[in-house]
Amino acid sequence: MYQRLKYCLAVLLLMLAVTAFAQEYKLPAYQKFTLKNGLTVYLMEQHDVPMINVSAVIPAGAVNDGDKAGLAGFTALALKHGTKNFSKAKIDEELDYVAASVNTYASKESAGLSAEFASKDQSLVFPIIYDLLTAPLFDTAEFAKEKTRALVRLSQAKESPRSVISSAFDKFLYGEHVYGNVVGGTISSVTAMSTADLRAFFKSNYRPNGTAIAIVGDFNPKQMKAYITTVFGKWEKTAAPAENLAAKPISKPASNRVLLINKDDAKETTFMIGAPGISRNNPDFIAVDVINTLFGGRFTSMLNDELRVNSGLTYGAGSRFTALRNGGSFMISTFTAGKTTEPAIDKALEVLAKLHKDGIDEQALQSAKNYVKGQFPPDYETSGQLAGLLTQMYWYDFNESFINNFQKNVDGLTLDKAKQIINTYFPKDKLQFVLVGKSSDIKKIAEKYGPVTEVQITEEPPKKAF
Numbered sequence: 246m247y248q249r250l251k252y253c254l255a256v257l258l259l260m261l262a263v264t265a266f267a268q269e270y271k272l273p274a275y276q277k278f279t280l281k282n283g284l285t286v287y288l289m290e291q292h293d294v295p296m297i298n299v300s301a302v303i304p305a306g307a308v309n310d311g312d313k314a315g316l317a318g319f320t321a322l323a324l325k326h327g328t329k330n331f332s333k334a335k336i337d338e339e340l341d342y343v344a345a346s347v348n349t350y351a352s353k354e355s356a357g358l359s360a361e362f363a364s365k366d367q368s369l370v371f372p373i374i375y376d377l378l379t380a381p382l383f384d385t386a387e388f389a390k391e392k393t394r395a396l397v398r399l400s401q402a403k404e405s406p407r408s409v410i411s412s413a414f415d416k417f418l419y420g421e422h423v424y425g426n427v428v429g430g431t432i433s434s435v436t437a438m439s440t441a442d443l444r445a446f447f448k449s450n451y452r453p454n455g456t457a458i459a460i461v462g463d464f465n466p467k468q469m470k471a472y473i474t475t476v477f478g479k480w481e482k483t484a485a486p487a488e489n490l491a492a493k494p495i496s497k498p499a500s501n502r503v504l505l506i507n508k509d510d511a512k513e514t515t516f517m518i519g520a521p522g523i524s525r526n527n528p529d530f531i532a533v534d535v536i537n538t539l540f541g542g543r544f545t546s547m548l549n550d551e552l553r554v555n556s557g558l559t560y561g562a563g564s565r566f567t568a569l570r571n572g573g574s575f576m577i578s579t580f581t582a583g584k585t586t587e588p589a590i591d592k593a594l595e596v597l598a599k600l601h602k603d604g605i606d607e608q609a610l611q612s613a614k615n616y617v618k619g620q621f622p623p624d625y626e627t628s629g630q631l632a633g634l635l636t637q638m639y640w641y642d643f644n645e646s647f648i649n650n651f652q653k654n655v656d657g658l659t660l661d662k663a664k665q666i667i668n669t670y671f672p673k674d675k676l677q678f679v680l681v682g683k684s685s686d687i688k689k690i691a692e693k694y695g696p697v698t699e700v701q702i703t704e705e706p707p708k709k710a711f
Contacts, residue, residue: 270622272648275635276466280474282482283454287635288469289461291628295364297462299374300632302640305356305450308423308491312708313442315430317450319391320443321351324358326387329380331373333387345370349377353415353428354491354570355640356451361629364463371476378451379480383440392435399432403703406508406515406580406681412706414517414679417504418574420710423490431705452483459635461628495572497521498675501695504711507684508702514586514682518593519576520672525568525641531617531654532666533566539613540564540600540671541577551596552579558589566670570641575672583682587690590678601673604664614655621651 275289307317325347327333340347345362347370358378362370402408412427419425430438458477460469498520523533534542541548541564552562562579577597581589605613625634625648638644658666678694680687681702691697698711 270625270648270651272625272634272645273631276470278470280453280478282478282480283452283456284477284480285457285639286470286473286477287457287459287461287632287639288464288466288473289459289631289635290464290466291461291631292463294628295463296628297360297362297364297367297460297464298628298632299358299360299458299460300629300636301358301374301378301456301458302636303356303358303378303451304455304485305446306352306354307426307428308354309446309450309486310423310426312434313438313446314427314434314706315395316434316438316442316446317351317356318428318430319388319395319435319438320446320450321349321356322391323383323388323440323443324349324377324381326384326391327382328373328376329382330376333384336373336377339369339373343369347374347377351428353424353426357636359629359633367464367472371472375476375480378456381447383443383447385440388440388443392438395430395435396432399430399435406506406511406513406702409506409702410515410517410578410679410681413504413506413681414519414576414677415574416706417502417679417711418498418519418521418677420496422493422495424495424569424572425710427706433705449486452485453477453480454482455485457636457639459632459639461632461635491569492571495521498677501674501676501678503678503680503691503695503697505684505688505691505697505699506679506681506702507699508681509683509685511681511683512583513580514583514589514680514687515580516586516590516678516680516682517576517578518590518597519574519677519679520675522566522573522575523568523670524572525570525637526643527568529666529670530568531647531651532658532662533670535610535613535617535655535658536605536663536666536671537564537566538617539605539609540596543616547596547600548577548579548593552581552589552592556588556592558585558592562593568641575670583686586680586682586687587693590690590694594676597671597673600667600671604667605660607660610658610660610663614658618652618655 273289275287277287279285305317310316343366347360349358360374416425548562548564552559559579559581564577567574577593625631680691
């Protein structure tokens with residue numbers, strides 16, 4: 246009994262400490278300036294440890310892939326295959342010797358670079374970072390190895406419903422808008438891809454104007470500003486694309502629809518139910534997060550309680566809002582045995598309908614507020630997290646008020662406001678269903694929810710809308 250009381254007291258003290266931290270947390274001071282070539286730079290001093298973290302965001306995401314799915318991702322990976330001044334072996338050797346890390350990647354909207362290294366090694370690492378962003382060579386032999394690995398991965402993905410359903414959902418929801426582009430590529434697009442494609446993509450999209458770099462850690466800001474201006478000021482400004490494809494209007498679904506992805510040997514049905522969501526800089530972003538935490542954003546959510554705990558239809562169910570720069574999506578996701586496909590989908594829809602009909606009560610709202618506030622500070626504790634936050638602020642066009650007023654905005658969510666949030670952002674109809682399972686067993690069930698489009702899991706995602 247004593248040990249249990251001791252444990253409960255420790256948990257209570259931890260909760261109080263986390264709550265107090267959330268109440269007091271403010272974004273540390275930082276500088277922001279723009280070089281003549283258009284590069285935006287953030288500097289934030291953090292002297293707790295002698296380390297520096299770097300985050301860069303570049304307007305070179307999959308939205309710019311065109312008809313070559315996966316091109317943004319492969320271009321980002323290939324930056325580290327060697328540059329004008331550093332071979333791949335040299336990059337690996339130099340970074341390993343000082344225990345530094347530099348990673349490059351691409352997402353749906355942007356490409357990125359992250360780095361971590363000791364403060365004393367900045368004169369070694371920054372030139373490598375500069376070369377990666379400005380002078381990659383796109384080595385043919387290294388790219389061939391990357392392609393081989395990717396093709397194996399894409400082939401294996403056809404065996405896993407959870408590996409294909411997210412991309413299929415995006416394509417189904419966004420149609421021909423570039424937000425429907427397949428970030429990881431397809432077997433045919435990757436097979437046809439060459440280093441010439443990578444060079445062309447790099448030339449068109451990697452530019453200082455439209456890019457931001459955040460540097461957080463142990464440094465003298467005056468000296469760092471002068472150094473970064475000297476090093477990155479040499480990056481030549483180029484013309485921005487004539488058209489921002491991601492900013493084009495997104496067509497909203499006019500009715501319920503179902504995409505059925507047949508997997509003949511499936512014993513389970515994996516499904517998503519969704520609708521258009523919100524952009525990242527939506528003023529109601531925090532309020533939406535609080536309500537979604539109750540609905541499907543944590544283990545003790547309405548969805549998980551009904552589909553897992555009370556009915557045993559699945560091992561887990563949840564919901565999320567994926568917020569992008571110019572739009573976003575909402576989705577419910579779970580999986581169930583093939584024979585329980587219909588009751589699982591019906592139960593998910595029942596919980597959504599209940600949210601609209603009954604709303605939430607004060608006790609549930611307070612629980613969600615406490616949960617969200619408790620989760621908040623750990624997301625922005627380290628220098629790497631802070632560097633990432635600064636480039637997010639740049640990319641998604643929000644400022645430090647998101648951090649500084651977080652506690653106030655969470656606490657200010659009332660039941661009346663919560664009702665407005667539910668009615669405005671949580672869908673009631675015109676739902677988009679994506680099911681992966683054995684068609685011969687579940688097609689009749691799928692037809693209950695809307696007109697069905699059927700494809701095979703082995704098929705390539707269509708270039709045009711479903």
